[in-house]
Amino acid sequence: MNTIQTIQLSKRYGQKLALDNLNLEIAKGELFGLLGVNGAGKSTAIKILSCVSRPSQGDARVLGYSVTLQPFEVKRRINISPQETAIAPNLSVRENLEFIARIYGCGRQTAHDKTDTVLASSGLEAIEYEKARVLSGGWQRRLSIAMALISDPQVLFLDEPTLGLDVLARRELWMLIQKLKGEVTMILTTHYLEEAEALSDRIGILANGKLKAIGTVAEIKQRTHSPNLEEAFISLAGEREGQA
Numbered sequence: 001m002n003t004i005q006t007i008q009l010s011k012r013y014g015q016k017l018a019l020d021n022l023n024l025e026i027a028k029g030e031l032f033g034l035l036g037v038n039g040a041g042k043s044t045a046i047k048i049l050s051c052v053s054r055p056s057q058g059d060a061r062v063l064g065y066s067v068t069l070q071p072f073e074v075k076r077r078i079n080i081s082p083q084e085t086a087i088a089p090n091l092s093v094r095e096n097l098e099f100i101a102r103i104y105g106c107g108r109q110t111a112h113d114k115t116d117t118v119l120a121s122s123g124l125e126a127i128e129y130e131k132a133r134v135l136s137g138g139w140q141r142r143l144s145i146a147m148a149l150i151s152d153p154q155v156l157f158l159d160e161p162t163l164g165l166d167v168l169a170r171r172e173l174w175m176l177i178q179k180l181k182g183e184v185t186m187i188l189t190t191h192y193l194e195e196a197e198a199l200s201d202r203i204g205i206l207a208n209g210k211l212k213a214i215g216t217v218a219e220i221k222q223r224t225h226s227p228n229l230e231e232a233f234i235s236l237a238g239e240r241e242g243q244a
């Protein structure tokens with residue numbers, strides 16, 4: 001069974017068809033990169049898959065549960081590391097993680113133990129008592145991913161996880177994401193093509209709400225006769241709204 005399957009998934013905002021008949025399958029443990037220019041429909045797809053927004057037509061199954069009919073079953077098994085990190089600046093790294101664990105209903109001791117596990121797996125142990133507000137952008141993003149991991153999600157959505165980070169911080173975050181590969185099914189949105197290439201098992205390219213291509217980077221390059229992913233991306237996604 002695929003971990004994610006979308007079936008003729010569409011979303012309309014007024015006149016705007018933000019997602020147009022998306023049919024997509026993502027396997028268990030896969031890291032799937034969802035690419036597209038601004039406004040292509042990436043966030044719309046993620047919002048529907050994470051039950052933040054409802055499709056206008058079609059459906060999606062996440063871990064076998066329908067996002068339209070069984071959103072609570074879906075929400076219990078997924079998590080999102082959002083673009084804007086939702087960390088509490090005046091709490092320490094540990095307090096942020098324990099706070100989230102308590103929100104998920106853990107008792108004090110379980111929250112403490114889960115936090116220990118996540119601090120270790122996400123490489124945050126050395127700074128557990130630092131206030132979040134003094135952390136660099138890279139460490140804040142790492143904490144944001146760690147907070148999403150507290151609920152032991154089977155599916156993790158990573159929305160632009162390295163946006164605005166310097167090259168070293170980005171590489172460090174890639175290592176954390178690579179460590180999670182295989183354990184958690186991940187859907188990554190990014191505008192950095194080298195990031196999608198380095199991390200993704202397969203990628204999908206959206207343009208004007210439509211899936212233009214899906215496959216490994218090698219398959220997509222071959223299909224578009226492109227020497228690199230950037231050329232392939234431009235040939236598939238370069239058409240802006242309103243252009244021929």
Ligand SMILES: Nc1ncnc2c1ncn2[C@@H]1O[C@H](COP(=O)(O)OP(=O)(O)OP(=O)(O)O)[C@@H](O)[C@H]1O
Pocket residue numbers: 013016017018036037038039040041042043044045
């Ligand atoms: N709440 C909304 N109301 C009206 N239109 C919306 C809404 N959300 C998204 N849209 C429109 O739907 C289209 C797809 O937007 P979406 O945010 O999914 O794109 P995106 O690929 O995530 O872009 P970005 O890379 O800029 O985040 C755009 O034309 C956008 O203006």
